[in-house]
Amino acid sequence: MDGQTLKAGAVAAAKHIKNPVTLARLVMDKSAHVLLTGEGAEKFAVEQKIALVDQKYFFTEEQWQRLQSIKDQEKNALGENRDVSSAIDKYGTVGAVALDKAGNLAAATSTGGMVNKRFGRVGDTPVIGAGTYADNSSCAVSGTGHGEFFLRMAIAHDIVALMGYKGLTIEQATHTVIKEKLTNLGGTGGVIAIDRAGNIAMPFNTEGMYRGYALGPDGKVVVEVF
Amino acid sequence: MDGQTLKAGAVAAAKHIKNPVTLARLVMDKSAHVLLTGEGAEKFAVEQKIALVDQKYFFTEEQWQRLQSIKDQEKNALGENRDVSSAIDKYGTVGAVALDKAGNLAAATSTGGMVNKRFGRVGDTPVIGAGTYADNSSCAVSGTGHGEFFLRMAIAHDIVALMGYKGLTIEQATHTVIKEKLTNLGGTGGVIAIDRAGNIAMPFNTEGMYRGYALGPDGKVVVEVF
Numbered sequence: 001m002d003g004q005t006l007k008a009g010a011v012a013a014a015k016h017i018k019n020p021v022t023l024a025r026l027v028m029d030k031s032a033h034v035l036l037t038g039e040g041a042e043k044f045a046v047e048q049k050i051a052l053v054d055q056k057y058f059f060t061e062e063q064w065q066r067l068q069s070i071k072d073q074e075k076n077a078l079g080e081n082r083d084v085s086s087a088i089d090k091y092g093t094v095g096a097v098a099l100d101k102a103g104n105l106a107a108a109t110s111t112g113g114m115v116n117k118r119f120g121r122v123g124d125t126p127v128i129g130a131g132t133y134a135d136n137s138s139c140a141v142s143g144t145g146h147g148e149f150f151l152r153m154a155i156a157h158d159i160v161a162l163m164g165y166k167g168l169t170i171e172q173a174t175h176t177v178i179k180e181k182l183t184n185l186g187g188t189g190g191v192i193a194i195d196r197a198g199n200i201a202m203p204f205n206t207e208g209m210y211r212g213y214a215l216g217p218d219g220k221v222v223v224e225v226f
Numbered sequence: 227m228d229g230q231t232l233k234a235g236a237v238a239a240a241k242h243i244k245n246p247v248t249l250a251r252l253v254m255d256k257s258a259h260v261l262l263t264g265e266g267a268e269k270f271a272v273e274q275k276i277a278l279v280d281q282k283y284f285f286t287e288e289q290w291q292r293l294q295s296i297k298d299q300e301k302n303a304l305g306e307n308r309d310v311s312s313a314i315d316k317y318g319t320v321g322a323v324a325l326d327k328a329g330n331l332a333a334a335t336s337t338g339g340m341v342n343k344r345f346g347r348v349g350d351t352p353v354i355g356a357g358t359y360a361d362n363s364s365c366a367v368s369g370t371g372h373g374e375f376f377l378r379m380a381i382a383h384d385i386v387a388l389m390g391y392k393g394l395t396i397e398q399a400t401h402t403v404i405k406e407k408l409t410n411l412g413g414t415g416g417v418i419a420i421d422r423a424g425n426i427a428m429p430f431n432t433e434g435m436y437r438g439y440a441l442g443p444d445g446k447v448v449v450e451v452f
Contacts, residue, residue: 006378006411012348013239013263033347034377037239038264040346120266121259122238129355129380151260152232154355157380161387185232 001028003105003134008034010126011041016052021108023050024126034128038120063115070116093125095142097134097194105140105196107132107156114147123147129157136196138163139170144209145189149182159193170194174201227254229331229360234260236352237267242278247334249276250352260354264346289341296342319351321368323360323420331366331422333358333382340373349373355383362422364389365396370435371415375408385419396420400427 001008009028012035017023026048027036036044042052093111100106109132111125124131124147131147133156134140141156150156155177162173174193182189183205190204192211202211202224212223227234235254238261243249252274253262262270268278321335335358337351350357350373357373359382360366367382376382381403388399400419408415409431416430418437428437428450438449 001378008378013266013346031345032374033343033345034374035348035353037346037348040239040344044345117259118266119257119259119270120239120263122261122263127261127353127355128377129353129383133380148258148260151354152227152234154359154380154383157355157383158387161384161391165387165391 001107001128001132001134001140003107003136003140006135008128008132010035010128010132011037011045012122012126013038013120014041014045015055016042017045017050018053018057019050020110020126023048024108026050035126037122058112063112066115074116093131093144095132095144095192097140097142097192099140099194099196099198103136103196105134105136105194107134107140107142109142109144111144124150124155127151129154131156133157133160135160135164139173139193139195141174141191141193143189143191145182145204145206146187149185149187150189153177153181153185153187155182155189155191159191163195170199170201174203178203178205227333227354227358227360227366229333229362229366232361234354234358236261236354236358237263237271238348238352239264239346240267240271241281242268243271243276244279244283245276246336246352249274250334252276261352263348284338289338292341300342319357319370321358321370321418323366323368323418325366325420325422325424329362329422331360331362331420333360333366333368335368335370337370350376350381353377355380357382359383359386361386361390365399365419365421367400367417367419369415369417371408371430371432372413375411375413376415379403379407379411379413381408381415381417385417389421396425396427400429404429404431 007028009024011020011023023045095109097107109125113123130151131143138160141159143150143155159173159177162168170193174191188206190209192202194200200213208226210225214221233254235250237246237249249271319337323333325331335351339349356377357369364386367385369376369381385399385403388394396419400417414432416435418428420426426439434452436451440447
């Protein structure tokens, strides 16, 4: 999402796209739409000369074992608890927010989604306002966590609104949404956010969240986990 | 969406669902998810004993003629303008917002979407925060219009945020978002909204918007178009 124009692009429920953010950018720049899904999104990719990849490309032994373990739990569960899925995408989501020297903000998020998801489930990542938002008037946000909570709370837009309408700092706004509202509702996750002055906040209410930032071409690079 | 719990359910890109809001309610009540898409959503429907209907069910002569007319325009258009689609769903979207006697708010929206849509395009209707939102702390909102603008602006959540964070009335908040922000960005559409005190606002920046309200079991019923 482009914080200067509020233009946005997203793809969801795609199965053969190597770089979803590249495709999302094309949706923003080359289509009249914001959100494309499923086979339609992949058809658009082909028209835009994006090669589809075999699903084997996405295979990792670690995630495969995780899936089997969850499927085993599912077999042993009963009734309504049958839909065992791993709510927290511990490894799946990568997001970026950026401020350029002209003061423009942008945000992008990519994910493999919940492990053992079914029914064409879509989380917060491709949903503008939930997992991703950017508005030059306040900040850019990218989120990771239990997507259903991020959707219900419109987390990324909520942070933007708290800054824009309530005058909170980026530190206060992200703290309010992640450490208070999300936590009170029982959800888990975190966000990375940057405002137009270059202030950065990266709160989370989970054990850890891989995160980092770089300030300018010669600036310091910081990487943190816990 | 349920404004008391912020629970929500939605389905998108489904092709054989007679009553999407009924299915959305089941997503909210009977799944661990918020947003289900495409064939997955229909598989969930079948598991929930919702019968799929043949696509003929959705046929109307008027919409068929509209589609042919747009396809003709498309043939005569060139290059990037080839993707001619009818941005404004003049007939497609039906929404409802409600306040019960206990002070709980709810919102629901259903649509056939843009005419001649392609690529699994999803608009604002099934996106919590864009076309639909309800929060007991402020109001319930259901929107209709050019979905891409509603997505980019997170319109439904923006109205909730303006009431909650800036202290605007429902009249002021909906006016600001529809008559000012949406209009300034070049988008068209409208919303129906109700707050926890029962105040109703239904602004739009289009020629007309079919709308109405009923106050209580013995209250007055109002229907308006322009």
